[in-house]
Amino acid sequence: MMNFEKLYDEDENVKVRFIGFITEHTRYDFGIVYTNLFFGKPLVVCMQTGRSTLLDPNDLEDIDYLQSAFRIENYKDAADLAEFFYRTLPTSPFEPQYD
Template sequence: MNQYERLYDETEQVNVRFIGFVSEHGRYDFGIIYTQMFFGKPLVVSMQTGRSSLLSQDDIENLEDLQRVYNLRSRNEAEEVATFLRHNIPSFILESEAELG
């Protein structure tokens, strides 16, 4: 008997970018996985903690979520990471929005 319902099973070739930087609050190493899954949001993985999240430009603006998801110690640290991510996470338009616009 099948005990689960498969929601998706996709394989795709993706681009992965590894970026590390140092600020006054610490060292950060991220893997950014660019995929067409999940509405085109890249998967951003903190290499130090293993914590990850799907992020868009809008998601980056929520500093409290960034601080919680990536286990950042302070709001200042979250602001630094957000600034970095703003410059490294692409803006995107969903296909359905492009069709409407």
């Protein structure tokens, strides 16, 4: 059996937001997990494809990254998605409600 070095093993009560919407061309269904791990960046999961990434408003400036992360073919659709996340994601790390 191989030896593994555990990097972390955390239990955390988190806030999760599920949101579905449509743009001109596409329907989206996302789960947004607000956690204190990962430098406070929310974990964004596409419920249709299972693809996920950590995002904060600074990451949204790179539309190509968003296209790659969620495999969006159309640049305009990715830009629309970035605009949505600009309005949705917190501008500072999520503050825990419970300690």
